[in-house]
Amino acid sequence: MDRYNPEEIEPKWEAIWEKEGLFRAVEEDDGRPRFYKLHMFPYPSGDLHMGHAEAFAISDIIARYRWMQGMNVLHPIGWDAFGLPAENAAIKRGLHPRPWTDRNIAEQERTFRRYGMAFDWSRKLSTADPDYYRWTQWLFLQLHANGLAYRKLAPANWCPKDQTVLANEQVVQGRCERCGTPVVRRDLTQWFFKITDYADRLLDDMAQLDWSDRVLTQQRNWIGRSYGAEVTFEIEETGDRIPVFTTRPDTLWGVTFFVFAPEHPLLASLAEAGGTSAAVRDIQDRLQRTHVSEREETLSREGVPLGVHAVNPVSGERVPCFVAPYVLMEYGTGAVMGVPAHDQRDFEFAREHGLEVRVVIQPQGVQVDPDDMSEAFAHEGVMVNSGPFDGTPSPASIQAVTEWLEREGIGRAATSYRLRDWLVSRQRAWGPPIPIIYCPTCGEVPVPEADLPVVLPDDVDFSPQGESPLARNEAFVNVTCPSCGGPAKRETDTLDTFVDSSWYFLRYTSAQDDEEPWSPEAVRRWLPVDMYSGGIEHAILHLLYARFIVKVLFDLGHLEFIEPFHKLLNQGMVIYRGAALSKSKGNVVEPLPLIETWGADTIRLTMMFAAPVEDDVDWATVSVAGMHKWLGRVWRAVHTAAKGANADGSATERLGRAAHRATKAVTSDYERFGFNVAISKMMVLTNELQRAIEGGAAADVVRDAAERLVVLLAPIAPHITEELWRETLGHAESVLHAGWPSWDEALTREDEVTLIVQVDGRVRDRITVRASAGEEECRTVALASERARAAVGDRVVAETIVRPPKLVNLVTRSA
RNA sequence: GCCGGGAUGGCGGAAUCGGCAGACGCACCGGACUCAAAAUCCGGCGCCCGCAAGGGCAUGGGGGUUCGACUCCCCCUCCCGGCACCA
Numbered sequence: 001m002d003r004y005n006p007e008e009i010e011p012k013w014e015a016i017w018e019k020e021g022l023f024r025a026v027e028e029d030d031g032r033p034r035f036y037k038l039h040m041f042p043y044p045s046g047d048l049h050m051g052h053a054e055a056f057a058i059s060d061i062i063a064r065y066r067w068m069q070g071m072n073v074l075h076p077i078g079w080d081a082f083g084l085p086a087e088n089a090a091i092k093r094g095l096h097p098r099p100w101t102d103r104n105i106a107e108q109e110r111t112f113r114r115y116g117m118a119f120d121w122s123r124k125l126s127t128a129d130p131d132y133y134r135w136t137q138w139l140f141l142q143l144h145a146n147g148l149a150y151r152k153l154a155p156a157n158w159c160p161k162d163q164t165v166l167a168n169e170q171v172v173q174g175r176c177e178r179c180g181t182p183v184v185r186r187d188l189t190q191w192f193f194k195i196t197d198y199a200d201r202l203l204d205d206m207a208q209l210d211w212s213d214r215v216l217t218q219q220r221n222w223i224g225r226s227y228g229a230e231v232t233f234e235i236e237e238t239g240d241r242i243p244v245f246t247t248r249p250d251t252l253w254g255v256t257f258f259v260f261a262p263e264h265p266l267l268a269s270l271a272e273a274g275g276t277s278a279a280v281r282d283i284q285d286r287l288q289r290t291h292v293s294e295r296e297e298t299l300s301r302e303g304v305p306l307g308v309h310a311v312n313p314v315s316g317e318r319v320p321c322f323v324a325p326y327v328l329m330e331y332g333t334g335a336v337m338g339v340p341a342h343d344q345r346d347f348e349f350a351r352e353h354g355l356e357v358r359v360v361i362q363p364q365g366v367q368v369d370p371d372d373m374s375e376a377f378a379h380e381g382v383m384v385n386s387g388p389f390d391g392t393p394s395p396a397s398i399q400a401v402t403e404w405l406e407r408e409g410i411g412r413a414a415t416s417y418r419l420r421d422w423l424v425s426r427q428r429a430w431g432p433p434i435p436i437i438y439c440p441t442c443g444e445v446p447v448p449e450a451d452l453p454v455v456l457p458d459d460v461d462f463s464p465q466g467e468s469p470l471a472r473n474e475a476f477v478n479v480t481c482p483s484c485g486g487p488a489k490r491e492t493d494t495l496d497t498f499v500d501s502s503w504y505f506l507r508y509t510s511a512q513d514d515e516e517p518w519s520p521e522a523v524r525r526w527l528p529v530d531m532y533s534g535g536i537e538h539a540i541l542h543l544l545y546a547r548f549i550v551k552v553l554f555d556l557g558h559l560e561f562i563e564p565f566h567k568l569l570n571q572g573m574v575i576y577r578g579a580a581l582s583k584s585k586g587n588v589v590e591p592l593p594l595i596e597t598w599g600a601d602t603i604r605l606t607m608m609f610a611a612p613v614e615d616d617v618d619w620a621t622v623s624v625a626g627m628h629k630w631l632g633r634v635w636r637a638v639h640t641a642a643k644g645a646n647a648d649g650s651a652t653e654r655l656g657r658a659a660h661r662a663t664k665a666v667t668s669d670y671e672r673f674g675f676n677v678a679i680s681k682m683m684v685l686t687n688e689l690q691r692a693i694e695g696g697a698a699a700d701v702v703r704d705a706a707e708r709l710v711v712l713l714a715p716i717a718p719h720i721t722e723e724l725w726r727e728t729l730g731h732a733e734s735v736l737h738a739g740w741p742s743w744d745e746a747l748t749r750e751d752e753v754t755l756i757v758q759v760d761g762r763v764r765d766r767i768t769v770r771a772s773a774g775e776e777e778c779r780t781v782a783l784a785s786e787r788a789r790a791a792v793g794d795r796v797v798a799e800t801i802v803r804p805p806k807l808v809n810l811v812t813r814s815a
Numbered sequence: 816g817c818c819g820g821g822a823u824g825g826c827g828g829a830a831u832c833g834g835c836a837g838a839c840g841c842a843c844c845g846g847a848c849u850c851a852a853a854a855u856c857c858g859g860c861g862c863c864c865g866c867a868a869g870g871g872c873a874u875g876g877g878g879g880u881u882c883g884a885c886u887c888c889c890c891c892u893c894c895c896g897g898c899a900c901c902a
Binding site for chain 2: 212213214216217218220221222224226228244245246247248259300301325326327328330331332333335336337338339343344345346348416417418536539540609610611612615617618621622623625626627629630632668672674676677679680681682683684687754756758760761762763766798799800801803806807809810811
């Protein structure tokens with residue numbers, strides 16, 4: 001027997017697998033059920049790290065397990081190759097992003113291959129490839145043609161360092177997600193996708209997703225649907241009718257003031273009517289110069305009176321109007337009614353500005369008095385001082401009040417969302433150019449589909465200067481109008497990378513197709529994805545956008561399903577002593593050197609055994625050597641078993657049972673992704689196998705157990721099992737085609753079990769009985785137990801609980 | 816503040832249905848082999864009392880349901896993640 005030498009066998013089998021085309025998905029119907037296993041494609045911004053090693057091991061194990069169960073598996077790979085990091089790296093190194101990106105892709109591909117990844121390489125794609133982004137542009141045109149892509153002047157989140165606009169999702173705590181620079185507001189004409197039209201469907205269709213609560217909650221929070229009412233107030237001095245959104249129409253009688261957001265479009269004319277123009281302009285100017293971050297961080301209750309009054313439609317009462325930065329233009333209608341008694345922000349504002357606090361919801365029992373309130377009262381109570389609704393319990397009354405508002409013609413039921421439209425333009429050069437042409441005569445003209453792709457020029461000055469670098473490339477910018485033939489200019493912004501990744505899973509089904517973005521038949525065959533895995537960091541952005549795009553494509557008749565990923569698995573991160581692995585901390589662990597030292601199988605095994613897949617793996621606590629040692633034991637045991645020179649012996653039956661029990665348990669562990677537990681059960685089987693070999697067991701049973709072990713382990717450790725399967729055990733075909741083993745249910749059950757004898761719920765004795773022992777037999781055996789009798793002492797057995805054949809509980813009472 | 820998820824030996828973790836808590840591994844301790852070491856193999860290993868037999872305690876804390884609770888219910892503490900001036 002040779003020593004277990006992964007360095008030799010691993011590259012050998014990787015080359016053979018490639019030659020045999022083992023991992024190609026089959027398009028033709030060959031009778032096997034199809035399984036689409038997708039993992040989030042990587043960003044080629046450097047080498048693969050341990051996070052990839054864990055995540056892709058999971059994906060590979062699931063794919064191989066399905067293959068071995070006889071399925072036709074699609075397990076593709078590609079690269080999310082556009083985006084800021086490539087461009088930033090290119091600027092820093094003075095290189096064009098493309099060669100830099102290509103080099104990283106090549107390096108990552110090499111690592112994936114050396115890691116034993118079972119990918120269908122023939123479907124490899126890169127979003128930065130014109131053959132791909134041509135169809136990203138086609139997707140944009142689809143949305144554009146159907147009114148779902150539009151341009152508007154909007155206050156954008158502008159990062160002064162990256163010199164670009166950011167999506168709301170890329171602003172974290174008022175700072176740029178990538179570089180941490182405080183984001184400022186800037187008015188720019190931007191392209192948007194109308195995702196808000198889909199808010200309800202994005203929420204409601206979540207019911208059919210088998211995703212973790214964590215992700216579903218994040219999406220729900222992000223969309224932020226709240227039900228309430230829209231009520232219109234009239235400005236006494238000007239007659240303007242201003243709608244407000246409220247979730248608490250039951251507090252309408254408690255309105256004592258009215259507030260506008262500083263960006264509200266009617267502010268200037270209202271201030272003029274109230275004679276407060278100077279003060280209002282002052283506060284607007286100040287806010288314009290303030291960083292978004294500072295504005296969000298100061299929970300100030302500042303504000304200035306507008307000098308005009310709003311008329312409360314439910315009571316006819318006039319209340320003073322203010323402008324205050326705590327009211328946001330982006331949410332609701334940009335104006336709110338002030339109910340200080342029952343809203344904490346309004347309460348603080350009223351105290352600051354000496355406004356009346358009027359209680360209109362009284363709790364049962366206690367008397368809430370405005371004079372000694374220290375905070376707003378936001379709990380259940382009964383409506384008071386509320387005209388026709390006095391005495392009605394709140395918040396149950398919301399529905400009734402809303403209906404009343406509708407009858408009176410003052411308001412209506414309304415729903416408000418936190419979600420805003422998706423800003424997709426980027427003032428950057430490393431992305432798909434937006435396929436629009438601006439013609440002085442015809443206006444905004446979409447590039448005809450036949451002219452796609454709008455190719456990204458190779459000679460671009462990448463230094464960011466506040467507009468897209470493409471704008472400085474005259475050959476790119478100047479075109480003839482496709483409509484009238486006159487001189488025109490191209491749009492120079494590019495699309496957000498999340499547009500690229502919102503449809504890549506469709507492209508994999510027909511990655512080489514140059515006639516259409518995907519073949520409808522192929523998509524019908526493979527989609528929706530059966531199993532999607534990836535990092536939790538994409539819980540909101542990528543997953544929400546992909547769901548949105550799929551719904552749009554469904555509506556346009558391009559797809560026949562409404563959710564792309566029914567089952568989602570989010571693996572944990574790899575950390576070190578509780579902290580993230582990062583270059584700045586100098587604790588980066590790279591997979592390739594580890595693979596070269598220990599072998600890919602050992603590393604895959606290590607990552608899977610360290611923790612449940614959803615949990616973080618702390619690299620400081622793993623034992624690579626321990627896993628390697630176990631593979632060595634497997635190697636030796638299988639070699640010995642294959643020699644088959646054992647005589648029959650007492651260990652035969654025990655081993656047979658262990659093998660069948662392990663088969664059943666490991667199968668169920670694979671089904672629920674409990675790979676750490678599956679491995680522990682395979683370790684037990686290895687120990688049993690070794691013990692049986694030493695104790696003397698029938699050769700055929702030993703060999704069967706060894707084969708089962710090899711097959712069960714194959715998804716996790718593909719190289720060593722392939723070597724053992726084909727070379728040591730002498731099979732002609734790959735272990736991938738070995739078929740998943742079945743088990744004899746009778747053998748998984750022991751014929752003798754340990755009967756637990758409890759007295760008053762405490763274990764007092766353990767007695768071996770036949771598994772078929774019935775209730776009477778168990779009771780008799782338990783009552784005969786010396787130890788149980790001792791524990792009963794001079795009390796008497798009042799009741800016996802019998803759960804044959806596992807447990808008897810003797811319940812006693814004093815004699 | 817709101818929403819979601821957690822808490823089990825020195826460590827990672829197991830316990831699929833309410834029925835032997837701590838599988839499996841790491842670390843540690845002891846032993847075999849060896850001139851020695853490495854490798855390998857064998858044994859021990861929740862805490863406390865006890866020479867032992869044995870007993871007690873124990874799944875973040877408190878209460879409840881049950882013959883029986885890591886598991887179900889209520890309350891609390893702490894930790895992780897998300898959202899957060901969202902009207």
